[in-house]
Amino acid sequence: ENVLTQSPGTVSLSPGESATLSCRASQSVSSSYLAWYQQKPGQAPRLLIYGASSRATGTPDRFSGSGSGTDFTLTITRLEPEDFAVYYCQQYATSPYNFGLGTKLEIK
Amino acid sequence: QVQLQESGPGLVKPSETLSLTCTVSGYSISSSFYWGWIRQPPGKGLEWIGTIYHSGSPYYNPSLMSRVTISIDTSQNQFSLRLTSVTAADTAVYYCARSGWDLVFDFWGQGALITVSS
Numbered sequence: 327e328n329v330l331t332q333s334p335g336t337v338s339l340s341p342g343e344s345a346t347l348s349c350r351a352s353q354s355v356s357s358s359y360l361a362w363y364q365q366k367p368g369q370a371p372r373l374l375i376y377g378a379s380s381r382a383t384g385t386p387d388r389f390s391g392s393g394s395g396t397d398f399t400l401t402i403t404r405l406e407p408e409d410f411a412v413y414y415c416q417q418y419a420t421s422p423y424n425f426g427l428g429t430k431l432e433i434k
Numbered sequence: 435q436v437q438l439q440e441s442g443p444g445l446v447k448p449s450e451t452l453s454l455t456c457t458v459s460g461y462s463i464s465s466s467f468y469w470g471w472i473r474q475p476p477g478k479g480l481e482w483i484g485t486i487y488h489s490g491s492p493y494y495n496p497s498l499m500s501r502v503t504i505s506i507d508t509s510q511n512q513f514s515l516r517l518t519s520v521t522a523a524d525t526a527v528y529y530c531a532r533s534g535w536d537l538v539f540d541f542w543g544q545g546a547l548i549t550v551s552s
Contacts, residue, residue: 361538363480370529370542371480382540414480418537422495425480 328353328417330426338434341407347400347429349415354395359419362391362400365428366411374413375400407433436461438530438543446524446550452517456530456543457510464488464508468533471504471515473526474545481526485537486513520550 329352339345349360358378363371373382375391378398388403402409410433415426442454456469463469470485484494484504492504498517506513517524527547531539 359536363539370531370545371539372542373538373540376536376538416480416538421493422497423482423537425482427479 327422327424328355328420330415330417330424332413332415332426332429334429335427336430336432338432339405340434341405343405345400345402345405345409345431347402347413347431349393349398349400349426351396351398351417353420355398355417356419358394358398359417360391360393360398361416361418362389363414363416363425364409364411365414371414402431405431436532436541438532438541440528440530440543440546442528442546442548444547444549446520446548447552448521448550449519452515452520452524452548452550454515454528454530454546454548455512456514457512458532459511461532462508463506463511463513468535468537469506469513470531470533470537470539472529472531472539472542474529475523475526482537483515483517483528485533522550524548525550 331350333348360378362375365371379391412428437459471483486492486504501518503516527545529545530543532541533539
C-alpha cells in the first residue's frame with residue numbers, strides 16, 4: 327500500500343494569507359495520479375485538483391497543485407473565509423486508492 | 435446535474451450485514467463512469483471501499499475484500515454496498531460517489547451515518 331502522509335496536521339492562518347499543504351507518498355505515484363479534496367464539517371468531500379495540478383470544474387484559480395514522484399503540494403493563495411476546511415490528498419495510481427489523513431486549515 | 439443519495443438503516447448490530455443503496459439521478463449509470471463507495475469513521479479520514487462499472491466486475495479495497503460486495507442495478511439507476519460481519523470499527527459515514535476510470539471522485543452523495551451497536 328502506498329501510504330500518504332500529509333503535513334502539517336493543522337495549520338492556522340488568517341484570511342488573505344497563503345497556505346502550503348504537503349502530501350508525501352511512501353512510493354512514487356506514477357503519472358502524477360494524485361488528487362486533492364476539500365471537506366467542510368458535515369459535508370461530503372469536494373474534488374479540487376486531479377492529475378497533481380489540474381483544477382477540477384469550479385475550482386478557483388487561487389488553488390494550485392504541484393509535485394511529482396513522492397512529493398506533492400497544494401497551495402492556496404489569498405485565503406478566503408470559505409477556504410478554511412480539511413484537505414485530503416488521494417493517490418489513484420495503485421490499489422488501494424487511498425487517502426491521506428488530512429490537513430486542517432483553521433482560522434487564526 | 436448528477437445527484438447521488440445514500441439510503442439504508444442507520445443502525446446495524448455487530449456480526450450482522452450492513453446494506454446501503456445509492457440512487458443516482460440526473461445521469462444514467464449504464465451510460466458510462468464508475469460508481470464507488472468511500473467511508474469515513476467519525477473524526478477520521480477517508481477510506482476507499484470499492485468501485486463498480488456497469489458492465490464490469492467490481493474491485494475492492496484488499497483490506498475489506500473478504501466482507502464486501504458491490505452490485506449495480508441499471509434498471510433502478512442504483513448501486514449497492516453489502517458489508518458482512520460488521521463490528522464497531524465499521525461505524526462510519528458511508529459515501530457513494532462517481533468517478534472516471536481513474537478513480538477520481540467528482541460527484542458525491544451527502545453521506546449516511548451507519549452505527550454498529552447492539
